[in-house]
Amino acid sequence: MVDPPADATLADFLRRAERLLVLTGAGISTESGIPDFRSPGGVWTRYDPRQMTFDRYVESAEVRAMSWAMRREFFAAGARPNRGHLAIAAMEAEGRSVGVITQNIDGLHQEAGSQTVVEIHGTARTVGCIGRRPRWGTPDGCGFSADTTWAFQRIDEGDPDPACPTCGGLVKSATISFGQAMDTTSMDAAAELMARADAMLVVGSSLQVHPVAGMPVDAVDRGLPLAIVNREPTPLDHLADVVVHGSAGDVLG
Ligand SMILES: [Zn+2]
Numbered sequence: 001m002v003d004p005p006a007d008a009t010l011a012d013f014l015r016r017a018e019r020l021l022v023l024t025g026a027g028i029s030t031e032s033g034i035p036d037f038r039s040p041g042g043v044w045t046r047y048d049p050r051q052m053t054f055d056r057y058v059e060s061a062e063v064r065a066m067s068w069a070m071r072r073e074f075f076a077a078g079a080r081p082n083r084g085h086l087a088i089a090a091m092e093a094e095g096r097s098v099g100v101i102t103q104n105i106d107g108l109h110q111e112a113g114s115q116t117v118v119e120i121h122g123t124a125r126t127v128g129c130i131g132r133r134p135r136w137g138t139p140d141g142c143g144f145s146a147d148t149t150w151a152f153q154r155i156d157e158g159d160p161d162p163a164c165p166t167c168g169g170l171v172k173s174a175t176i177s178f179g180q181a182m183d184t185t186s187m188d189a190a191a192e193l194m195a196r197a198d199a200m201l202v203v204g205s206s207l208q209v210h211p212v213a214g215m216p217v218d219a220v221d222r223g224l225p226l227a228i229v230n231r232e233p234t235p236l237d238h239l240a241d242v243v244v245h246g247s248a249g250d251v252l253g
Contacts, residue, residue, distance in 0.1 A: 200219040
């Protein structure tokens with residue numbers, strides 16, 4: 001007997017899934033030119049991650065200026081959705097129920113057309129008030145939120161540390177920083193997607209960062225079929241029904 005080719009097996013997996021949950025990580029966005037934060041040449045080789053914590057952001061105007069510079073660099077790259085993002089959006093356009101939980105902050109799934117996207121590490125596309133002196137790594141803002149270009153405009157107009165126009169609090173990118181509490185709203189939304197899924201597809205995540213690393217384990221515990229598409233082996237490959245080592249664009253596109 002001849003084993004079917006790996007992509008045929010993935011095709012079978014996808015054909016059977018009616019309520020697919022797709023879990024994506026940095027690997028899907030590297031093909032759009034967004035470097036993995038931890039890779040050589042990645043952001044953390046040029047910005048000191050020890051400075052980029054929530055507490056340091058609250059304490060230091062210098063760290064805030066560095067964060068805005070990093071954010072501007074991120075957008076200057078002009079990343080666009082790639083074949084991987086588009087393939088996931090297309091699965092939904094075919095009429096299947098597809099939810100996406102992503103570790104990425106780039107908004108490329110939504111730009112590709114995915115309708116249900118939970119960004120568990122937040123988004124770089126918007127900013128929000130975190131209050132004057134938030135404690136315990138928990139934003140305590142007034143609710144002010146704006147497109148990230150709002151902050152860039154203020155900075156260009158000569159204010160290096162733009163404050164909330166409503167309450168005077170600190171304004172921060174709507175991402176989850178190191179040392180910052182996870183956003184309960186998105187964690188609840190992720191749990192809801194998990195609860196109604198009948199299959200899980202992991203794309204471009206090394207599955208080493210929690211809470212995402214725990215999600216495929218939960219899925220398998222609940223009897224859901226699991227497929228993993230990633231360039232490198234992951235610590236959870238042994239749990240998966242289908243494993244394809246390759247780029248998201250090549251495998252799904
Ligand atoms: Zn405010």
